[in-house]
Amino acid sequence: MSGLSHVSVPGxxxxxxxxxDALEAWCDxxxxxxxxxxxxxxxxxxxxxxxxxxxxxxxxxxxDVTFARDRQALVVEVAxxxxxxxxxxxxxxxxxxxxxxxxxxxLGLMLVRALADDVRYExxxxxxxxxxxxxETDVRDDPD
Amino acid sequence: xxxxxxxxxxxxVISPSGRIDSxxxxxxxxxxxxxxxxxxxxxxxxxxxxxxxxxxGLRVMLTxxxxxxxxxxxxxxCGLEDAVRQVFELAGFMPxxxxxxxxxxxxxxxxxx
Numbered sequence: 001m002s003g004l005s006h007v008s009v010p011g012x013x014x015x016x017x018x019x020x021d022a023l024e025a026w027c028d029x030x031x032x033x034x035x036x037x038x039x040x041x042x043x044x045x046x047x048x049x050x051x052x053x054x055x056x057x058x059x060x061x062x063x064d065v066t067f068a069r070d071r072q073a074l075v076v077e078v079a080x081x082x083x084x085x086x087x088x089x090x091x092x093x094x095x096x097x098x099x100x101x102x103x104x105x106x107l108g109l110m111l112v113r114a115l116a117d118d119v120r121y122e123x124x125x126x127x128x129x130x131x132x133x134x135x136e137t138d139v140r141d142d143p144d
Numbered sequence: 145x146x147x148x149x150x151x152x153x154x155x156x157v158i159s160p161s162g163r164i165d166s167x168x169x170x171x172x173x174x175x176x177x178x179x180x181x182x183x184x185x186x187x188x189x190x191x192x193x194x195x196x197x198x199x200x201g202l203r204v205m206l207t208x209x210x211x212x213x214x215x216x217x218x219x220x221x222c223g224l225e226d227a228v229r230q231v232f233e234l235a236g237f238m239p240x241x242x243x244x245x246x247x248x249x250x251x252x253x254x255x256x257x
Contacts (some may be wrong), residue, residue: 038196038227041163045198051168085146095236099213104206107199107235114234 003030003069011061016048019065023076026067036134039115040076046108047078047087047130055082055128071094073117074134079127085119087130088113111118147175151231153256155186157247159223161193166203171220173204177212185217188250192223218242222250 008020009015023044027037044065052065065080093106115120118133145162150242156179157196157199160172179187185207191197197205220242224232232238 007220013167016165020163020167022166035226042165042196042198042231045163045165045167045200049198050153052166088174095234097236099209099240102206102210102240104203105199107202111231111234113198 003067005037006064008062008064011052011059011082013052015063016052017044019048019063019088022066023065030069032069039108040074040132040134042134043112043115044051044076044078046112047132050084050087050108051078051080051082051128054087055080055085057082065099069136070136073136074131078130078132081127084123085128086123088119142144145171147172147182148242150193150243153249155188155233155251155256157251159190159193163198164197164204165196165198169198169200172201172226173207176204177181180211180215183213185212185215186255187212187217187219188254189219189221190219190223190247190250191228192247194223194225194228196227198255200230201236202235202237205237205241218255219255220244220250220254222247230242238256239256 001002007019009018011111023041060083065115066077068075087109095139116132119133122129145160145168184202222244226244242253244253
C-alpha cells in the first residue's frame with residue numbers, strides 16, 4: 001500500500017472543506033496525476049454534500065473518510081452515522097431537457113457514477129458506507 | 145476559490161480560481177446575485193483557472209443562465225479545460241450555454257461592443 005489516510009470531520013460544509021483539503025494533500029503526496037485528482041475530489045465533494053444535505057439533513061453528525069491506494073486501485077470510502085440512506089437509489093436527472101425545463105439538483109450522484117470506476121453502498125454496523133473505486137489502469141498515475 | 149472581476153466593452157468578466165464545489169459555490173452565487181441586482185446582465189465566466197467544478201457549481205451556473213435569459217441579457221463561458229468540460233458534458237450542460245473558444249470571443253458573444 002503506497003498510501004492510506006483517514007480523516008474524521010463534522011457533517012458540515014466546513015467538514016467537507018477539511019476533508020477535501022486532506023484529500024488534496026494526500027493526492028499530492030501520492031503523486032497522483034492532476035486529472036485523476038480532480039475526478040476524485042469532485043466525487044468526494046458530491047458524496048459528502050449528499051450526506052450533509054440529505055442523510056444528515058441538518059442534524060449533527062460526523063463523517064469518516066478513508067483514502068487508500070495500492071497498485072490495483074485507488075479507493076475512497078465515506079462513512080456516516082445518519083439514518084440508512086442509499087444515495088444510489090436516487091432517480092437519474094434529466095440531462096437533455098432545455099434550459100427552461102431544467103431544475104437544479106440531482107446531478108451529484110450521476111457525476112459520481114460517471115467519474116468513478118465503481119460505486120458501492122453498504123449499510124454496516126449502523127453506518128452508511130459509500131465506497132468509490134478508481135482502477136489503476138493509467139501508468140502515468142504511478143509515482144514509481 | 146477566489147474571484148476576479150473586470151469590465152470590458154460593457155461586459156462583466158468573472159474569473160474564478162480554484163475549486164467550485166459545495167464549500168465555495170455560495171461565494172460565486174452571491175457575487176452573481178449582486179451583479180444581477182446592479183443590473184449587469186452581460187456576463188462572461190472564464191473557467192481557465194478553475195481546478196474543478198462539482199454539481200454545487202453547476203447549480204449556480206444553471207441559476208445564472210435562467211436569470212440572464214429572464215432579463216434578456218447575455219452569458220458566455222470560456223476557458224473550459226478538461227475537468228470542467230467533462231462535468232459540463234456529463235451534466236448535459238453544453239447545449240444550455242454559449243461556449244466560446246477564447247475570452248475575447250466570449251466577450252464578443254456576450255454582446256461586448
